[in-house]
Amino acid sequence: MDWLLLYHLFITVLISVPYSLAEAPQSLGCQTTCGDVNIPYPFGIGQGCALSKEFELNCTRDKNGTYKAFTSESSDVEVVNISLFQGQARVKNWISWQCYNSTANEISDYSWGELNLTTTPFRFSSTQNKFTAIGAQTLAYFYLQNGKPLWYRTGCVSVCLSMQGLVNGSCSGIGCCQTAIPLGMNYYTVRFDGNFNSSDVSSFSRCSYAVLIDANSFNFSTTYITTTNFWYGNNGQVPVVVDWSIGNETCQAAQRNKTSYACVSSNSSCIDSTNGPGYFCNCDKGYEGNPYLPGGCKDIDECLNKSTCSGICTNTPGSFICSCPRGKHQVGNNTGDCYNNSRIPLWVKMLIGICVCIVVVLILSSFIYLVHERRKIATMKEKYFREYGGQLLYQEMKSKQGFTFTIFKEEELKEATNNFDAKNILGEGGNGAVYKGTLINNEDVAIKRCKTFDERQKKEFGKEILILSQINHKNIVRILGCCLEVEIPILVYEFIPKGTLFDLIHSYHTSHFSLSSRLRIAQEAAEALAYLHSWASPPIVHRDVKSSNILLDENFMAKVSDFGASVLAPSDQDQFATLVQGTRGYLDPEYMQTGQLTVKSDVYSFGVVLIELLTRKKAFYWDGAEERSLSSAFLSAMKVNKLREVLDDQILNEESMNLISGVAELARECLNMEGEKRPEMREVAETLDRLRKTMKHPWVHEIPEEIESLICEPSTNKELEITSYRSLEEKAMLTIESGR
Template identity: 55%
Template structure:
């Protein structure tokens, strides 16, 4: 008897341990007759190693001995998680090394392309890593360029585990929605003999799993990094059953909807729509009855009831006391000899209800106070008190501070169907205020600590901008982690859609020149008339909106430049912008100036002339960049080959040459040689006058009066060239008149 009494607790512990192990082990589930393992890697459904074993062809994998590969990209897969809808791939790293023996640089460019696949880079789990003592490297995708600069400052110690941009290592965040990238090094920062002598012959750039990367000093002095990660760089990919399809759209098709298990739910990630088991369940949501209940009570390590009896329920559990005991306010079961069995049951029930209600009310009250405190903290942090005081002192300022609740109601809780635009800095939603006013609401992704301190002051400056060709900033919301901007709503779309949309609409030269002139005047106003001057930082055709039947130009997103850029007087290591519009000088110096906007506007001017996109990813390598194609055409006197046929005729030939010459000045590689936006605006205005008036029927004196005194003033090479061409045109017109 004594032996049996000692053995019984041991048997109970063994049974509990078996239950724990059983509950913790979620088996890999595949279709009947299908292989669910490749080497040591599990292959769960919806994936499969054969066509009939996967949910569709995009999820068919290849098993080569013990290695698992994704067929469309031939990338090796190290792990698949159905619970997280993620997969771990092995990719490559880029390097740039100096070979002392051959006195040459070695380049290996790494790239990744998961276009037309269910996979997209996880922005939360990956990072862009740049290594080297003199390395400016970046990742280039279809619509973005992002990277950083690392150096070795003798005053900054190089320490294992510490990634510091002054100590041979820097990191940058990965944008959302990335399916294609290629790593590049800036040629101005090539390694040389001097770098070799410091025993740091190589620079590297790679996109890799943040959890895996740990900086080591050996990465700078040897080839350990490349030897380890050259073709074994771990990256985390999010995957979805169907790309670019929301849950609402997926549920409309019952035959193809993938979340077939009971107790499963649809989720939307950066890749598209996917499935998860509901809270309290685990397993495979892509299979019928694949999600099973989690028995919380069987896990002794995380036993949920501190005292009493735990009873498992579908998706949850309950705690109760043994018969003859009641649960006290501190959750402990205690005997009560004075109460009868019936009174004990009634008292325990009432006590449990009161306890649950009290805890719920206390929790809700605590959460409301916590949320209110957080909102007040953000409001003060973003300079809300200073902005509010300034608004009260300056009567007539048409600027409003919105609450988060107001903007949630206006945008249907920031629903995806309300998105009207998005880019590297955030998303723009269409909203309708209680006053029935339509607005555009922009949610930025990030903001620096310095910008947080200056945000209220900057908003007051932006609210005073009043120009007919600039989208009006109506207000902002400061009680959120990243401030939200509210603009007037412009309904007619963007210049990009007008030029490159799927339509055959004819756009006259007069309309194009007017849009260019109005946009230039808006940028000139920001540079010259705003106090302090404002740099846009992201001038492109998608940021020029069109209003009304006359297609009046409205420059937008100028407020985001203040949020996205650092202090102009400081050198920054993070390069951001839109590929095709980026100023080459800015790429080299990482310093944004007003001449950077001039360069970007020059690219927009080319779009108006040629009706071609700034970047054509499908074109040959030497024809991808519109600015380079244009400059080559100008150099070879083949401008007419790239001008849009809709505006190309003999009457407009000289005027088109003048516009092209203006664009060429804007695209000068040296920012000092570019004109200011004010000079560009004046030049385009003079060209509009040439287009709008019948020069052939006017005498020279009347022409001079129309052009004004400014045409004869020496204000740069732009005006001198235009005056000569206009005079030539008038002379030709008078000759024809005779």
């Protein structure tokens, strides 16, 4: 039983040792002051009273009976102040000096000092100390070390040949100089350069001084040059600021070892040292005390300070709450400034009132401006809507059953095209750009934004768009709706996926494009134009017929598009004057000269499309270094019986030559310079239909010799030539019909 009791007692002592050491300054009755210096833990006087050996201090009584704290028994470094919060202390440093002996004509009096802190937790503060030299002819060197076999040397020169130029408080090199030191230094010594002495200036300045000093405690005096006041006035020592830290680990590393971690108080924080390795501790905001002792950080009762809160103060852990009694208000958040509602200074009331008025005026002005701009935009949209016949369209939409036409909002079309993003452009020409868009119901559409709009189009737009919207032909692109809220109306068409005839002819030049496909597309386009000219009421002149306005659907069926330049022909006359509009290379020469637009202008343009199909050349193309008109080159070749030279090689063979010659002759009729002599579009469509039927019957390989002779030998009588061609062609068709 006695052994068991001793065992438990031994274990209890072992467990209690760490706690006893943590409580050492209090439980062991350790001395907490030395003279006027407070000695807070982790520092301590005597064995077992400090955190570690390097933090132990000695309290020694000098010859005057004053107690002073020193770093160790073997050190004469006097500690005059320790700050836990800043992790700093102030120690005394001996002033190094040398004086010129005029009798011996040499430097015979000197004391070159050093300061060694290598066995302490101290390092010289590089931010608050300056190496300072004083004298009329002085060059002092400062040797430093950071505890490693690495030395640093710095220094400065102080010169003055007379008392002139010396200024109290100025240490800029005249009588006094200063220089900074690097981080992490804990040892230094001073040396004077022997070539700099006071022999030349001994009449007014005999001594030089050098020391590392707290820059904030030093103020240069001109008497330091002419007297020994700097030494004797400071008893040979001046304060220097040192940073201290615990160990050589960072906070992150130190916190892993709970037994050696020094910040043991709750409500405390660890701070990495900025001057060498190690860390120190601080109490958190709202707490004060010693973070190195358990429970050492105590809550600050801010309410004890009457100036903290002029209202009702309630202390809380680490903070406080200040509230104002009834009838008073608080300025700021928890500031403690409570004012009577009736006692707010007049200037404060005026300032608040002015600020409120300015804010109100700004808000009202912004609101009025926004309302005005919205009304302005709404007025402009309403104006455009009226100008372009929006009311007429609305009435027709209400009155007619099955009238599928939509008047779109501008925002709908912006959303459909991603704000008319250039990436969505399908094509662009002189009359505008066409964008691909996707409506809210996921329907793909083609949206055209026109660039120009003349006054006639503005007046007639509503009527014309109403007629165009009712066109229902398989070879004409349907117009689905329009937007009238903009300066120039936006048109919405059905989306045709396979691109344009222009692309098929020219962009894919190496791909095979059969003669039968060319004739089919030509006939389908001709049927569409014939419908516009002969069966629409009133007739419609397209005015911009070209291969890029003939689209191809998923089955490569032709669909005539782009009615942005179309006009309605008047019922009482065959032609009328209008602004010349169209595309270079396709424009009717007669229309360009006279400005008189007729349906025959479309016929001419279609003739250019026909020869594009036969030659696979553009309306204007480069022949060597020369740009040539396709229509002129074609007519010239026909005239001299050299049609083969301009034809596309893919369709050039003996079996199809007669058929090609028939199409070429039809194109020449369409390109007649006199509009009256050109065929109607319905005649063109019928002729193309007959030629296609000829191609479909294998037993008819040739056009009668009479027709071939007319093609190969140009006649001087054009009227007779055309008539003969048609009569002979009719005979051929009768032969085909009887063959069935």
